[in-house]
Amino acid sequence: MKDKRNQNCAPILDALQDMRKGRLVPFDVPGHKRGRGNPELTAFLGQQCIEVDVNSMKPLDNLAHPISIIREAERLMADAFGAEDAFLMVGGTTSSVQAMIMSVAKPGEKIIVPRNVHRSVMAAMVLCGAIPVYVNPECDERLGIALGMQLSSIQKAIAKHRDAKAIFVNNPTYYGICSNLKAIVDLAHKAGMKCIVDEAHGTHFYFNDNLPISAMAAGADMAAVSMHKSGGSLTQSSVLLVGKGMQAGYVRQIINLTQTTSASYLLLSSLDISRRNLALRGKASFDKVIRLAEYAREEINEIGNYYAYSSELKNGDSIFDFDRTKLSVYTLDIGLAGIEVYDKLRDEYNIQIEFGDLGNILAYISIGDREREIERLVGALAEIRRRFKKSKVGLMQQEYLEPIVAMTPQQAFYSNKKSLPLQKTEGFICSEFVMCYPPGIPILAPGERITKEILAYIQYAKEKGCNMTGPEDAKIENLNVII
Amino acid sequence: MEFWYSEKHTNDIKFSIRVERQLYSGKSEYQKIDVFESKEVGRFLVLDEFLMLTEKDEFIYHEMISHVAMAVHPHIKKVLVIGGGDGGVVRELIQYDSIEHIDLVEIDSKVIEVCMEFFPTITQSLQERRVKVYHKDGLRFVRGCQNEYDLIIVDSTDPFGPGEGLFTLEFYGNCYKALKEDGILVNQHESPFYTEDALACQKAHKKIYATFPICKIYQAHIPTYPSGHWLFGFASKKYHPLRDLQEERWNKQKIKCKYYTTTLHKGAFYLPAYVEELLKNVE
Numbered sequence: 001m002k003d004k005r006n007q008n009c010a011p012i013l014d015a016l017q018d019m020r021k022g023r024l025v026p027f028d029v030p031g032h033k034r035g036r037g038n039p040e041l042t043a044f045l046g047q048q049c050i051e052v053d054v055n056s057m058k059p060l061d062n063l064a065h066p067i068s069i070i071r072e073a074e075r076l077m078a079d080a081f082g083a084e085d086a087f088l089m090v091g092g093t094t095s096s097v098q099a100m101i102m103s104v105a106k107p108g109e110k111i112i113v114p115r116n117v118h119r120s121v122m123a124a125m126v127l128c129g130a131i132p133v134y135v136n137p138e139c140d141e142r143l144g145i146a147l148g149m150q151l152s153s154i155q156k157a158i159a160k161h162r163d164a165k166a167i168f169v170n171n172p173t174y175y176g177i178c179s180n181l182k183a184i185v186d187l188a189h190k191a192g193m194k195c196i197v198d199e200a201h202g203t204h205f206y207f208n209d210n211l212p213i214s215a216m217a218a219g220a221d222m223a224a225v226s227m228h229k230s231g232g233s234l235t236q237s238s239v240l241l242v243g244k245g246m247q248a249g250y251v252r253q254i255i256n257l258t259q260t261t262s263a264s265y266l267l268l269s270s271l272d273i274s275r276r277n278l279a280l281r282g283k284a285s286f287d288k289v290i291r292l293a294e295y296a297r298e299e300i301n302e303i304g305n306y307y308a309y310s311s312e313l314k315n316g317d318s319i320f321d322f323d324r325t326k327l328s329v330y331t332l333d334i335g336l337a338g339i340e341v342y343d344k345l346r347d348e349y350n351i352q353i354e355f356g357d358l359g360n361i362l363a364y365i366s367i368g369d370r371e372r373e374i375e376r377l378v379g380a381l382a383e384i385r386r387r388f389k390k391s392k393v394g395l396m397q398q399e400y401l402e403p404i405v406a407m408t409p410q411q412a413f414y415s416n417k418k419s420l421p422l423q424k425t426e427g428f429i430c431s432e433f434v435m436c437y438p439p440g441i442p443i444l445a446p447g448e449r450i451t452k453e454i455l456a457y458i459q460y461a462k463e464k465g466c467n468m469t470g471p472e473d474a475k476i477e478n479l480n481v482i483i
Numbered sequence: 484m485e486f487w488y489s490e491k492h493t494n495d496i497k498f499s500i501r502v503e504r505q506l507y508s509g510k511s512e513y514q515k516i517d518v519f520e521s522k523e524v525g526r527f528l529v530l531d532e533f534l535m536l537t538e539k540d541e542f543i544y545h546e547m548i549s550h551v552a553m554a555v556h557p558h559i560k561k562v563l564v565i566g567g568g569d570g571g572v573v574r575e576l577i578q579y580d581s582i583e584h585i586d587l588v589e590i591d592s593k594v595i596e597v598c599m600e601f602f603p604t605i606t607q608s609l610q611e612r613r614v615k616v617y618h619k620d621g622l623r624f625v626r627g628c629q630n631e632y633d634l635i636i637v638d639s640t641d642p643f644g645p646g647e648g649l650f651t652l653e654f655y656g657n658c659y660k661a662l663k664e665d666g667i668l669v670n671q672h673e674s675p676f677y678t679e680d681a682l683a684c685q686k687a688h689k690k691i692y693a694t695f696p697i698c699k700i701y702q703a704h705i706p707t708y709p710s711g712h713w714l715f716g717f718a719s720k721k722y723h724p725l726r727d728l729q730e731e732r733w734n735k736q737k738i739k740c741k742y743y744t745t746t747l748h749k750g751a752f753y754l755p756a757y758v759e760e761l762l763k764n765v766e
Contacts, residue, residue, distance in 0.1 A: 299626075349652050372648050375622045379653035382626055386660060 004079050007279035011069040011076070012272035015060055016052045016265060029055050029262070054265055063088065063263035064256050073272045080279040081206045081225070082216045083241035085248040087255055088271050090263045093200045094120035096224030096240040098127065099255045100196045101168070103222065103246065105130035107410075110164040112157045115403060115442075116146035117170050118198060119435060119470070122409055122445045127258075129410040132445075133161050134403060138318040143309070143330050144359040147318040148179030151187065158191045166194040169220075172201050172212065174355070174362065176326030177319050181218040194221040194245060203231035204325060207282025210290060212321035221245040227274055230289075230325065232367055234270035285367045289325045292374055293365045296327050299378045303385055305333040327363040329381075331356075335390035337464050341381075344388065349380040358464060401457060403442075404449040407482075412447030417480045419473065422458065425450045428481035433470035434458060442470075450481070488519050488527075490534055492709035493677045498534075500524060500707075506601055511593030513645045518601045524707060526601055528569060530594070531644055537707050541571055541605065544671075546743040547703040547751070548715055549575035552634050552667045554733040554748055555722045559633040560584070563661065565621040565649060567638030568594035570606035577611045578738050585614045586632075590645060592618045622648045628661035635662060637670035642683050650683070652690040655718075659694050665721040672700060675758045676710035684714060689765035691718045699724050700762055701751035703742070714758070725752055 026033050035042035035050035042050050056062040061070040070088065077086035089096045097120040105111050107129030113121060114137045125132055135153045137146040149169060158164070167188045172178045181197070188195035197215035199205070203225050205214035215223035223241045227233040240255070242248055278285075297308040307330040311322045331341045342356025354364040363377055406429045407415075417431040427450065434444040443454060443461075458476065462468055468476050486502040500521050507518040517529040525538030536544070549572050553559060560583045564572050568589035576585055587609060589595055595616065598606040609616055617624060625635070635658050640646035648654060649670075658668050668691070673684040692698045695718035705713045717724045730745040754762075 372620060372622075372645065375620050375626075376648050376651060376653055379622045379626050379648075379651070379657055383653045383656040386656065 005072075005076050007076060007080060007276060009072075009076060010272045010276045011072040012060075012265070012269045013276075015069045016054075016269055019054065019059060020051055026054075028057065049266065052265055052269065055262060060265065063090065063268065064259065064261060070268065073268070073275070076279075077239055077271070077275050078241070080275050081239070081241050082214070083223075084244050084246070085242045085251075087240040087242075087251065088263075088268055089238040089240055089255070089259075090236065090267045091238075091259060092228075092236045093198075093224050093226040093238040094118075094123070095255075095259065096238045097121055097198055097200075098124040098258065099240055099251065100198075100222045100224055101125065101130060101166075102128045102254045102257070103251045104166040104194045104196060110161050111166050111168055112154065112161065112164050112193075113168040114146070114149050114170055116173065117168065117442075118200065119433060119442065121168065121198065122433060122442060125409045126413045126446060127410075129408065130165075131408050132405070133157055133164055134405065136402060140313075140319075143175075143307075144357075145175050145177070145328075146173065148173065148177050148320060149184060150318045151180060151183055152317075154184060154187055158187065158193070162191070164191075164193055166196050166221075168196050168198065169215075170198045171215065172199075172205075172321075172323045172326070174201060175328045175360065176201075176323035177313075178212040178321035178323060180317060180320040181213055181215065181220070185219045189219070189245075195219075196221055197223040199223040200226040201229055201326075202323070203227055203229060203278075204282070204286045204289070205323075207278050208286035208290070209283075211286065211325070212323055216241055216243060219243065222251075227271055229364075230366055231274050231278060233274035234267050237267040237271045237274075239271065286325065289365055289367060289369070292369055292371070293325050293327050295371075296363070296365065296374050296378060300327075300329055300381055303378070303382045305385055305389065306331060306381060307333065325365055327365050329361050329363070330359055331361055332359045332392055334385050334388070335392050336384070336388060339464055341384060344384050345377075345380055349376070349383070351377055351380055353377075358461070401443065401451075401454055403445065404451070405447055406449050407447040409446045412482060415482045418483050419478045419480050421478055422455060422476065425479045425481050426452055426455060428479075431480045431482050432472060434468065434476065434479070435470050444470075444479075450479070488521070488529070488534075490529075490532060493679065496677070496709075498707075498709070500527070500537075507597055509593065509597070511591050513591045513593075514640075516593060516597050518597060527707070528598065528602065530640055533641060534707055535640070536569055536571065536602075536605075538602070540706050541569075542740075543703055543705050543742045544708075544713070545571035545575050546740050547701075548572060548636055548638060548669055548671060550733075550738065550740065550743040551701060551715070551717060551724065551748055551751070552636075552669050553579060553738075554729060554745055555719075555724055555727050556633060556665065556667055557729060557732065559667075561632050561634075562586070563588065563625070563628070563632045563635045565624070565635065565637045565639065566590075566646070567636070568592075569598045569602060570595075570608045572636055572638050573611070573614055574605055574608035577608055577613065579736065583613065586617060586624075587614060588617045588619050588621050588624045590618065590620055620648065622651070622654050622657065625654065625657040625661045628657075630661075630663055632662050633666055635666070635668045637668070639671060641673070642687070650687050650690075652693070655691050655694045659720075662720060666719070667722060668695065668716070668718040670716045670718075672714040672716040674708060674710045674713050675755075675761055676712050680709055681761060685761055685765050687716065688762050691716055692766050694718070696720060697723055699752055700754060700758070701748075702754060702758075703751065717752075725749060 032038040101124035300308040338356035345351040430444040489499040527537040639649040642650035674680040697719040
């Protein structure tokens with residue numbers, strides 16, 4: 001086994017601090033020149049911050065072709081996550097997901113994906129021309145959420161599409177549901193396919209033994225990890241991990257196709273510092289996160305009518321494991337949709353949670369949380385029940401609408417189309433995305449046929465105040481369809 | 484050499500007390516705790532660099548936060564005090580034989596420990612037989628109570644720091660639930676004078692006003708608090724603080740006060756025009 005690098009190091013941080021001390025005279029971009037050229041921005045962000053908003057230069061390496069400090073930081077990252085290699089990403093986990101897909105599939109090649117994938121996956125398919133083979137995720141009837149991938153469905157998809165290049169797994173889901181990742185990786189490898197994992201919500205899996213298995217530990221070929229979610233780095237920073245089965249050089253080329261050539265050192269240093277923090281203190285930090293989430297769950301379930309779910313949902317397959325740091329709460333039994341509870345928490349109680357869908361809310365618990373904020377959340381939920389509880393009648397359950405794929409996402413996206421009023425689109429092939437965001441699971445993707453059920457669902461979600469995104473017409477009164 | 488304790492009442496206003504010596508400095512799980520001794524105001528307690536009480540003027544605050552409700556509600560038997568680890572509120576309350584039980588919920592046990600050592604005459608009240616002390620989060624505590632108390636007194640720190648949860652809609656709502664059908668909530672309501680304090684005061688009023696059918700504000704003059712002009716909230720399900728004031732009944736009890744009188748009680752609810760306006764704007 002190769003020697004592990006010293007996780008106390010933070011090479012990007014050190015280099016930026018040296019640069020600051022060195023009082024280098026800038027005749028390069030950015031033009032604000034350490035903030036002097038934009039005093040209002042400097043006053044807003046602070047001198048400390050703006051001083052390190054600098055461009056690539058010899059002592060600071062270059063993200064496109066890293067050879068010194070960035071490369072060293074990537075190696076430290078790979079070690080910390082138990083990966084063969086790692087890439088620092090500055091275009092969000094969206095960019096990591098897209099790099100994964102483009103690294104495993106060429107135009108016209110198939111990838112097996114669960115329907116409940118992030119929009120970034122569909123976007124990657126539009127970009128590279130890959131063909132999605134959907135695996136229907138099982139849906140929990142009571143909670144109305146999509147679960148993990150069932151092994152039997154994957155086996156069927158493999159048998160039917162032996163030419164597929166990879167299996168894409170979303171693990172954990174937004175709600176904390178985990179699939180049997182190890183078994184899926186084995187199925188993929190036996191069929192000669194890669195297994196790539198959208199692990200946007202699973203950074204913490206790498207740093208605490210009491211959490212579900214991580215993609216790298218399960219032997220996956222690649223994983224997209226949102227360091228900025230549970231890892232604590234700045235928004236838009238992310239990490240792409242690769243395992244033994246990948247050509248790291250090729251992955252780098254793919255990344256460079258779409259990656260900025262002016263990578264932000266604020267983002268890069270935040271990845272470096274967060275990695276060090278997680279490697280050194282992650283275990284204790286996530287022990288605390290688990291404790292806070294478990295406490296909140298107990299207290300919320302004590303209130304009555306709310307259901308904060310956890311490991312008891314495990315069924316050995318589509319809910320193989322549960323991420324106990326996730327605080328997902330089913331709200332329909334108080335007579336309120338998740339989105340209504342979400343709105344009340346923010347508008348009345350000044351508490352912003354991660355999202356609300358039709359039946360659930362998700363409060364994100366992280367390394368930044370303290371007992372006192374948990375008390376506020378629980379106290380507010382108790383009050384919402386006391387003040388607004390009503391009978392459950394009249395609420396529609398969220399349901400999984402099976403897509404009818406009529407053409408590839410890329411063909412559909414670039415076909416000739418016209419805009420039709422929503423109610424007149426039944427039977428047409430949609431050329432754009434429609435999704436309820438968050439969590440960003442497509443109701444329609446380019447190339448899919450529009451049905452009566454889908455139209456009814458869009459109408460209902462709109463009425464419930466869900467944030468609908470995707471279509472060119474932001475109000476979603478019209479949809480683009482293929483002619 | 485002179486030593487001065489200085490506190491920023493705003494970013495541009497400083498209030499200073501010349502200090503004879505520092506008696507204590509420490510840090511609890513929740514906050515920094517300091518105790519000083521001075522010639523003019525005697526000993527004083529500072530939490531997170533904000534002055535909480537001085538021996539010289541603490542009676543004003545403690546009498547005003549305690550006796551107003553006691554003179555209105557005719558049969559207060561069970562009381563909940565949130566915060567108030569110095570024991571000042573409880574010292575006032577235990578003068579009433581009619582009170583059967585007092586729960587005090589102070590999140591920071593270190594505050595009680597330090598006050599017991601340096602302000603024993605105030606804090607000893609917590610050892611009285613009718614008093615039960617809990618070291619818990621105030622919001623957490625009231626969440627578990629329903630239809631239980633005749634009076635809740637919120638003796639909190641400012642709404643920036645560990646006391647923040649005690650200035651929230653969820654807290655006031657849970658207090659409403661914890662009170663009996665004729666219960667009263669009294670809270671320290673910040674000062675209306677400096678901009679930032681006034682904003683906190685308005686925000687609190689807006690939330691309490693939305694929660695209780697009767698919601699009135701009264702005032703007192705507390706020299707060592709920012710601007711010296713301090714407000715208290717009187718929120719109630721049934722009793723009106725003036726119409727239901729029972730002067731005769733209260734005076735018969737011969738409670739010893741240096742600041743509070745039933746006459747002052749009436750005057751305390753007559754607010755300056757700008758304060759009335761400030762409150763009206765959020766009603």
